[in-house]
Amino acid sequence: MTFDWESLKAAAEEAVTHAYAPYSHFSVGAAATVDDGRVVTGCNVENAAYGVALCAECGLVSQLHITGGGRLTHFVCVNGDREVIMPCGRCRQLLYENGGPDLQLWTVSGIKTMDEVLPDAFGPDDLD
Numbered sequence: 705m706t707f708d709w710e711s712l713k714a715a716a717e718e719a720v721t722h723a724y725a726p727y728s729h730f731s732v733g734a735a736a737t738v739d740d741g742r743v744v745t746g747c748n749v750e751n752a753a754y755g756v757a758l759c760a761e762c763g764l765v766s767q768l769h770i771t772g773g774g775r776l777t778h779f780v781c782v783n784g785d786r787e788v789i790m791p792c793g794r795c796r797q798l799l800y801e802n803g804g805p806d807l808q809l810w811t812v813s814g815i816k817t818m819d820e821v822l823p824d825a826f827g828p829d830d831l832d
């Protein structure tokens with residue numbers, strides 16, 4: 705059966721309504737499926753000390769772990785206009801850690817693997 709990307713995007717669209725972005729006015733919502741079927745989400749949370757803003761993916765990864773862990777299998781993030789956007793560089797690293805090279809992402813240029821959006825990634829294996 706083909707993966708239901710639209711339902712996952714709907715979860716990201718719900719998440720973006722909770723964003724706290726009074727400084728950049730750029731809201732982000734992220735959603736991912738976990739290998740046990742769970743869906744985890746996150747929204748960006750900014751701060752008066754601009755540099756400590758939390759990306760939506762940070763909340764998503766925290767929710768992944770607090771709800772039982774597992775591996776991310778599919779991911780999408782959207783802006784406040786419900787448009788698909790790319791995860792920033794730091795967040796690609798967060799996603800790589802928790803999904804690995806085969807994680808599938810809905811990107812601005814279609815469905816891609818984590819290996820395509822973060823090639824030759826530094827990861828847990830490099831610490832062996």
Ligand code: THU
Pocket residue numbers: 725728730731732747748749750757758759760761790791792795
């Ligand atoms: N942002 C995210 O939440 N995730 C990303 O992958 C890209 C950037 C947020 C951070 C900041 O609150 C706002 O978008 C503008 O950069």
